[in-house]
Amino acid sequence: MTIDNRSAFLVAVGDLVEPLTGSTLSQLSAQIELSNNAVTITVGSFNKEFKDQLTGQVERLVAQYGLGDIAITILTRVPDYLVDESRENLSKVKSIIAVASGKGGVGKSATAANLALALAHDGAAVGLLDADIYGPSVPIMLGVEGATPASPDGKVMAPVAAHGIVCNSLGFIIDSDKAAVWRGPMASGALQQLINDTQWPELDYLVIDMPPGTGDIQLTLAQKVPVSAALVITTPQNLALSDARRGVDMFNQVNIPVCGVVENMSFYSCEQCGHINHIFGKEGGDLLAKETGVPLLARLPLEPSIRSDADSGNPSVAADPSKPVSQLYIELARKVGAFVWSRHQAATDNVPIIEIQ
Numbered sequence: 001m002t003i004d005n006r007s008a009f010l011v012a013v014g015d016l017v018e019p020l021t022g023s024t025l026s027q028l029s030a031q032i033e034l035s036n037n038a039v040t041i042t043v044g045s046f047n048k049e050f051k052d053q054l055t056g057q058v059e060r061l062v063a064q065y066g067l068g069d070i071a072i073t074i075l076t077r078v079p080d081y082l083v084d085e086s087r088e089n090l091s092k093v094k095s096i097i098a099v100a101s102g103k104g105g106v107g108k109s110a111t112a113a114n115l116a117l118a119l120a121h122d123g124a125a126v127g128l129l130d131a132d133i134y135g136p137s138v139p140i141m142l143g144v145e146g147a148t149p150a151s152p153d154g155k156v157m158a159p160v161a162a163h164g165i166v167c168n169s170l171g172f173i174i175d176s177d178k179a180a181v182w183r184g185p186m187a188s189g190a191l192q193q194l195i196n197d198t199q200w201p202e203l204d205y206l207v208i209d210m211p212p213g214t215g216d217i218q219l220t221l222a223q224k225v226p227v228s229a230a231l232v233i234t235t236p237q238n239l240a241l242s243d244a245r246r247g248v249d250m251f252n253q254v255n256i257p258v259c260g261v262v263e264n265m266s267f268y269s270c271e272q273c274g275h276i277n278h279i280f281g282k283e284g285g286d287l288l289a290k291e292t293g294v295p296l297l298a299r300l301p302l303e304p305s306i307r308s309d310a311d312s313g314n315p316s317v318a319a320d321p322s323k324p325v326s327q328l329y330i331e332l333a334r335k336v337g338a339f340v341w342s343r344h345q346a347a348t349d350n351v352p353i354i355e356i357q
């Protein structure tokens with residue numbers, strides 16, 4: 001192989017496109033290293049499908065440029081958003097994703113839990129913080145109700161492990177019925193404690209299940225924690241949509257990038273005849289996306305197994321990642337991961353690093 005071939009190969013690899021962002025590897029500052037017998041590409045998201053595709057594309061380029069016998073390795077390094085050294089307990093967390101909703105009961109917690117599991121399914125180290133102080137449901141959803149976070153020094157809490165991720169929730173610390181009747185300052189104080197006193201391990205993503213609504217607590221939380229992407233969950237009907245619009249506005253106010261909207265309980269597909277029924281109305285999520293300029297990332301069906309899986313402590317993605325509804329969560333997770341990767345490039349304006357050894 002000649003020097004020219006090697007250089008042309010590196011340029012061609014840099015020109016390959018990440019399909020969910022539409023950007024090239026060079027634009028996304030992927031690191032591409034070529035030695036005599038190996039090429040290693042470090043991308044910013046875990047998307048298994050994309051990494052497999054990329055391996056195939058690189059194999060073809062290796063053949064096209066006559067590079068001979070070359071080992072191809074694709075690694076992932078999620079961009080590190082949390083540059084603030086003072087946040088000791090979050091110092092090992094690379095990126096925080098807030099899952100919010102303008103109103104309660106739209107499926108925010110079920111979506112947050114399945115999103116966290118879907119990110120982990122592709123290989124990421126993931127934590128889930130249940131900040132839904134008024135109705136902490138993560139312990140039940142992850143099947144760890146009654147667990148107690150370990151605290152060797154009596155000060156910080158170690159999160160609880162479940163289904164390959166780690167989580168913490170006010171539900172571990174207090175009776176969730178009591179939390180439901182707390183007044184603002186008490187709820188806010190408990191939330192602060194949960195945020196400040198959880199010692200998160202090395203994580204690629206920390207998913208936060210936010211309290212529903214757009215009041216002071218939500219705003220304070222959004223400002224206190226360095227969120228890299230917010231996801232707003234809604235159902236298709238008008239009332240939920242106007243609340244979701246307020247959710248998007250809230251994040252805009254505090255300069256947190258909203259990566260997208262999820263329309264949950266979007267339709268019901270009859271198990272017997274396959275007829276699709278839009279129980280809560282149609283195309284509301286599209287309308288919201290158009291009005292706010294935020295993309296609609298997923299339409300999730302109203303499906304009994306989502307509820308029964310979550311109620312039995314084994315959310316759909318953990319129960320069976322291959323079933324259609326789990327695949328929807330996995331696709332959603334890949335879009336969120338791609339947003340975090342591309343957003344970081346926009347934020348830091350990194351220059352591409354291409355090394356030839």
Ligand SMILES: Nc1ncnc2c1ncn2[C@@H]1O[C@H](COP(=O)(O)OP(=O)(O)OP(=O)(O)O)[C@@H](O)[C@H]1O
Pocket residue numbers: 101103104105106107108109110111132135137212264265300301302303304305306307308310311
């Ligand atoms: N797409 C869906 N299909 C069927 N059931 C769902 C779906 N999404 C969520 N659920 C179920 O609906 C109920 C409410 O969902 P969830 O607790 O996630 O809502 P939430 O928005 O977090 O509510 P809250 O704001 O009160 O905490 C749960 O039993 C959950 O399992």
